[in-house]
Amino acid sequence: MLDFEEIASVDDFKESDRLEVFIDDTPVLLLHVGEQYFAIEDVCTHDGQPLTDGCIEDGAIICPRHGARFDLQSGKALCMPATKPVRTFEVEVRDQKILARPQS
Template sequence: MPDFEEIAAIDEFGTADRLEVFIDDTPALLIRINDQYLAIEDICTHDGQPLTNGCIEDGAIKCPRHGARFDLVTGKALCMPATKPIKTFEIEIRGRNIFARPAVK
């Protein structure tokens, strides 16, 4: 299993609810919902476009281009046009720093 790598500091969020990062050379989106941190691959599996500016609600992110939705915890595609899941990452908080590694499926 890969080691955790430091990807951000909690203070980097400011008032934002998401940060663009790289995890294991993969473009990823680090998301803060209240005191919970989640990380997903920042690429829609339908057409390869970024999910960066997608609306987040009810534990899912919506692709801003064609409306595909993905579960933020499991990465599962929740509606068409996407049929394949996105990668998710395990998160670990150490002090004020955020670490991540690819989730085991």
């Protein structure tokens, strides 16, 4: 299994609930929702556009272009027009540092 990679700091979330980062050259959207952090590939599987500005509702992100919804935990596509999941990453917080690695 791949090692965790430092991608951000808890302090980076003072102004926003999301950050755009890269993990192994993959664009990743890091989200702070309540007390949890989620990391998902920042690409809608329906049309390849970023999910960056999507609304967060009920544990899912909504693609701002066509309304596809993806579960933040599993990446599962929850409605049309998307049929394939987005890639997700395991997230840990250690000493105010946010670390992530691809889900196994």
